[in-house]
Amino acid sequence: MIKEFPRTIVGGVSLPRMIIGCNWISGFSHKSAAGDSMIRRNHSQPESASAIFEAFLEEDVNAVLGLFGVDTNLRKAVDLAQEKTGKEMILLDEPILNMDNTPMARHEAELEIKACARRGAKFCLPLHSCIEQLINKNTETMDRLPDYLAMIREAGMVPGLSAHMPEVIQYADKNEYDVETYIQIYNCMGFLMQVEIESVIKVIHNAKKPVITIKPCAAGRTTPFVGLNFVYNTIRPQDMVCIGCFNANEAYEDLEYAKAAIERRQPIVSHRNSPLSTTVIKGSI
Numbered sequence: 196m197i198k199e200f201p202r203t204i205v206g207g208v209s210l211p212r213m214i215i216g217c218n219w220i221s222g223f224s225h226k227s228a229a230g231d232s233m234i235r236r237n238h239s240q241p242e243s244a245s246a247i248f249e250a251f252l253e254e255d256v257n258a259v260l261g262l263f264g265v266d267t268n269l270r271k272a273v274d275l276a277q278e279k280t281g282k283e284m285i286l287l288d289e290p291i292l293n294m295d296n297t298p299m300a301r302h303e304a305e306l307e308i309k310a311c312a313r314r315g316a317k318f319c320l321p322l323h324s325c326i327e328q329l330i331n332k333n334t335e336t337m338d339r340l341p342d343y344l345a346m347i348r349e350a351g352m353v354p355g356l357s358a359h360m361p362e363v364i365q366y367a368d369k370n371e372y373d374v375e376t377y378i379q380i381y382n383c384m385g386f387l388m389q390v391e392i393e394s395v396i397k398v399i400h401n402a403k404k405p406v407i408t409i410k411p412c413a414a415g416r417t418t419p420f421v422g423l424n425f426v427y428n429t430i431r432p433q434d435m436v437c438i439g440c441f442n443a444n445e446a447y448e449d450l451e452y453a454k455a456a457i458e459r460r461q462p463i464v465s466h467r468n469s470p471l472s473t474t475v476i477k478g479s480i
Contacts, residue, residue: 197454200254203433205405206353206375208317210258210285212427213453214407215251215446216439217261217269218414220244225387225414237441244272245279250446252280260287260378260407260437262322263314264307270314287407288316289357289378294328296339305346312350319347320355320378327360335366344373355407360389361398368403378407378437383425386413396429405433412438419452420462427456 201212220238224230238244248259261269263286273284288311292304311319321343329337347354355376356363364377380387381395387410388395399406408430412422419438426436436453440446448464455462466477 196460197458200256200450200454201432201457203405203435206318206355208285208353210435211256212435212457213251213256213450214287214435214437215248215256215259216409216437217244217259217266219439219441220247220269220272221262221266225410234441238268241268241271241275243442244268245275246443247440247446248272248276248284249279250443251450252276252282252284254450255282256450257282258285258287260320260409261289262291263288263316264290264310273315285318286314286316287318287320287355288314289320289322290325292321292325292343294325294339301342304343308343308346308352309350311347312352316352318355318376319350319352320357320376323357323359323363323378326356326358326363330360330362330366332362335362336370337363337366337372340367340372348373359387361395364398364402364406368401374404376405376407377402378409380410381408381426381430382410382413382417382422384413384416386410386416399430399434405435406430407435407437409437411436419449423449423452424456427453428459 202209203212219234222231222235224234263269277284290307290311292307293300329340331338344354353375354373356367356374357378358364359380367374379399385392408426411426412419438449440449451462451464
């Protein structure tokens with residue numbers, strides 16, 4: 196069995212092949228307003244998120260991806276987890292930038308990028324809805340993108356791109372933009388993916404840089420066993436999986452499911468509760 200969770204190198208930085216996601220901390224359920232409210236109520240204070248981070252840190256899964264400028268509790272939760280465990284976390288921040296082509300908008304974008312650095316981010320990956328405003332499908336370019344990537348470098352962070360559109364990866368590679376990693380939606384249900392699963396996996400495998408795949412469980416529409424087995428066994432060894440969870444117990448389960456998927460073995464987890472636990476549910480007589 197795996198003693199240390201597998202890692203990869205991104206822009207000269209060692210990252211675990213599992214990244215902690217924060218949608219189920221920050222209130223983005225991708226299901227309903229009621230679901231969003233439930234998440235926000237549970238994680239109204241940083242201590243609850245810190246418990247999740249501490250669970251991941253036990254396995255040295257020490258990288259977290261989130262909107263640190265939107266959910267101010269995330270940075271506080273990171274500080275608490277680091278103080279409790281004595282381990283340092285690597286922050287991957289997704290800032291929301293004003294992409295208008297005006298001097299004022301560029302200044303606002305630069306200020307937000309510098310704010311990422313002040314929050315302690317090692318990686319800066321502008322949110323997909325910002326980056327995709329720059330795409331020109333006719334020329335297969337992302338106009339003005341190098342300007343923002345230079346701002347990220349000047350602020351002392353590693354640049355990456357968040358992508359819902361697979362073209363982001365293709366155009367960045369084609370034009371050799373200064374990018375070290377990509378975020379790409381990828382799951383067995385095709386949830387929120389803009390083209391077929393079979394096409395997205397080709398984009399991932401042809402990417403020149405490591406890819407962070409997100410939404411492996413399709414925002415709770417499939418189980419971690421199914422979702423993580425599918426993703427880990429179809430991506431490359433240098434690629435990563437970002438997964439969110441609601442509490443520390445889910446974090447422990449996700450870690451075991453991921454390790455089992457990588458090792459191609461059965462996960463060692465308790466079976467789900469049932470009013471009648473038959474031998475079929477238990478898996479043995």
